[in-house]
Amino acid sequence: MLKHLILWPLAAFALLQLIQIKIPDAPAKIDPAKEIKAPADIKALLKRSCYDCHSYRTDIPWYGHIAPFSFEVKSHIKEGRLAVNFQEWGNYDEEKKQRVYHGIVKTIDWRMPLPMYLDAHPEAKLTDKERAKIKAWAKSHIKEQE
Numbered sequence: 001m002l003k004h005l006i007l008w009p010l011a012a013f014a015l016l017q018l019i020q021i022k023i024p025d026a027p028a029k030i031d032p033a034k035e036i037k038a039p040a041d042i043k044a045l046l047k048r049s050c051y052d053c054h055s056y057r058t059d060i061p062w063y064g065h066i067a068p069f070s071f072e073v074k075s076h077i078k079e080g081r082l083a084v085n086f087q088e089w090g091n092y093d094e095e096k097k098q099r100v101y102h103g104i105v106k107t108i109d110w111r112m113p114l115p116m117y118l119d120a121h122p123e124a125k126l127t128d129k130e131r132a133k134i135k136a137w138a139k140s141h142i143k144e145q146e
Contacts, residue, residue: 017067021074023081026056034090042137046086049113049124053080055087061120076114097141104138 038046051057053076064073084100092100104112108131113124126134 013067019067019071021071021078023058023074023078030056030087031090034088036086036089038137042134045126045130045134049126051086052121052124053077053113053117054084055081056085057087072116076117094143098143101138101141105135105142108135108138 036043036046046054047057052059058077060073060077063069083103089097108126113121113126118125
């Protein structure tokens with residue numbers, strides 16, 4: 001009986017490893033000219049706190065390859081890149097860029113980076129002053145609707 005209590009969860013854990021969420025690989029060649037243009041201080045903040053999910057510069061930690069944790073990590077990366085990939089900025093039309101600027105203004109104070117991400121990456125935490133700086137930068141790019 002005790003043997004079954006140990007073996008079944010181990011077998012289930014092993015089977016979970018067969019399920020993998022695929023995140024698209026970075027293109028073989030990334031055009032640096034398409035990366036978002038921002039002042040050096042803003043770009044440094046974006047790279048430190050946003051690029052892991054919103055670019056091809058993703059550093060997946062060791063646990064990000066082990067199910068069930070990999071489901072959460074890789075789905076956040078996949079969704080993050082779909083929302084905005086700062087290395088693909090030059091491919092976006094003005095409407096998409098405006099949606100992203102509006103999104104930054106709305107989410108930078110309370111949602112981004114995700115609290116779950118910050119638990120594992122405390123270096124990505126933004127101070128209130130840094131959040132305000134990113135928010136002001138994004139607001140400065142929002143165009144009034146005609």
